[in-house]
Amino acid sequence: MTNRLSLSTSITGRRRFAVAAGGAVGAIGRAAVIDVVDATRLDLLWSTFFVNVLGSLVLGYVVARHAGRSHSSPLLIPFVGVGILGAFTTFSLFSTEVLELARAGDWLLAICYPAGSIAVGFLAALLGVRFGGSK
Amino acid sequence: MTWIVIGAFGALGALARYGVSGAVQRLWRTSFPFGTLVVNLTGALGAGLLLGIAAGRDIPDLVLFGAGVGFLGGYSTFSTWMVETVLAAESGGGVGLRRAAENLAVPLIAGVALAGLGFTIGQWF
Numbered sequence: 001m002t003n004r005l006s007l008s009t010s011i012t013g014r015r016r017f018a019v020a021a022g023g024a025v026g027a028i029g030r031a032a033v034i035d036v037v038d039a040t041r042l043d044l045l046w047s048t049f050f051v052n053v054l055g056s057l058v059l060g061y062v063v064a065r066h067a068g069r070s071h072s073s074p075l076l077i078p079f080v081g082v083g084i085l086g087a088f089t090t091f092s093l094f095s096t097e098v099l100e101l102a103r104a105g106d107w108l109l110a111i112c113y114p115a116g117s118i119a120v121g122f123l124a125a126l127l128g129v130r131f132g133g134s135k
Numbered sequence: 136m137t138w139i140v141i142g143a144f145g146a147l148g149a150l151a152r153y154g155v156s157g158a159v160q161r162l163w164r165t166s167f168p169f170g171t172l173v174v175n176l177t178g179a180l181g182a183g184l185l186l187g188i189a190a191g192r193d194i195p196d197l198v199l200f201g202a203g204v205g206f207l208g209g210y211s212t213f214s215t216w217m218v219e220t221v222l223a224a225e226s227g228g229g230v231g232l233r234r235a236a237e238n239l240a241v242p243l244i245a246g247v248a249l250a251g252l253g254f255t256i257g258q259w260f
Contacts, residue, residue, distance in 0.1 A: 015153075016150060016153065019149050019150055019153045020146040020147070020149060020150045021146065022149060023145045023146040023147070023148060023149020023150065023209045024142035024143065024145050024146040024149075025142075025145075026145060026149070026209065027141050027142055027144065027145020027146070027148070027149075027204065027205050027208055027209045028138055028141055028142045028145065030204065030208055031137070031138065031141045031200070031204055034204065051213075052213040052214070052217075055213060055214035056213065056214045056217035056218065058214075059214040059215065059217070059218045060217070060218050060221060063218055063222075078153075081215075082149065082152070082153055082215075083149050085212075085214045085215075086149055086152060086209075086212040086214060086215055087145045087148060087149045087208060087209035087212075088214070089212055089213035089214040089215075090207075090208045090211055090212070090213055091175040091178055091179060091211035091212060091213050091216060091242070091246060092175070092178035092179050092181060092182035092203075092207040092208065092210070092211040092250075093182060093203070093204075093207070093208060093211075094213060094246070095178075095179035095182060095183070095246035095247050095249070095250040096179070096182045096183055096186050096250045096254075098246075098247045098250075099183065099186075099247055099250045099251050099254065100186075102247070114243055114247075117213075118217075118239055118243065121213060121214075121217045122217055122220060122221065122239070124217070125214070125217035125218045125220070125221045126221045126224075128218075129218065129221050129222070129225070
């Protein structure tokens with residue numbers, strides 16, 4: 001399954017460059033989402049939720065449509081999938097957010113936030129895979 | 136300026152993820168996505184550590200954004216985790232569903248635990 005994500009194929013310089021360039025784009029994109037959510041005075045949990053769900057949807061589509069396909073550029077998955085979408089979404093902040101909710105004693109949100117992120121993120125990825133895999 | 140720092144550290148984080156994940160996957164040739172697991176768990180530990188170090192201290196925003204949003208954000212990934220879980224679920228039958236459930240529960244529980252560990256260690260500094 002990871003072969004489809006091209007994570008374990010031989011690493012060439014061009015692939016590395018594509019991953020790095022995509023990583024810069026993805027990280028800046030997430031910072032932009034944080035800025036927008038911050039300006040609307042919504043809780044910043046929503047920016048993490050939004051980037052993670054959107055990123056899962058698009059990555060599902062891109063992997064189903066392009067991974068291991070001869071008609072696709074070999075740099076597309078490293079640039080868009082591993083780089084942009086990998087960096088756009090985040091697990092580290094997600095974990096510390098759950099930790100902070102638990103430390104603050106907000107148990108309802110400490111359970112609902114990760115459960116909701118995973119349920120909606122999984123469905124979004126599934127939708128993307130189905131959509132990308134159909135003709 | 137903040138954007139350039141976030142972009143540069145995001146690039147480094149993504150490169151580190153590509154390297155670590157690929158190395159782990161080559162070392163551990165199973166269908167379980169250990170590469171993403173190792174990346175995300177070390178990322179959660181790092182984020183907890185950063186938070187612990189920053190607690191009660193005046194750390195410049197640029198450092199927090201560069202290391203947190205840039206490097207750790209670029210390094211860890213939620214989308215790959217979800218897509219790998221979907222692919223596991225679709226790999227067939229009850230085994231696939233069990234693998235998918237494991238791949239959701241293990242990183243979630245271990246991630247929060249490691250973030251807590253990192254936070255505790257970070258406060259010592």
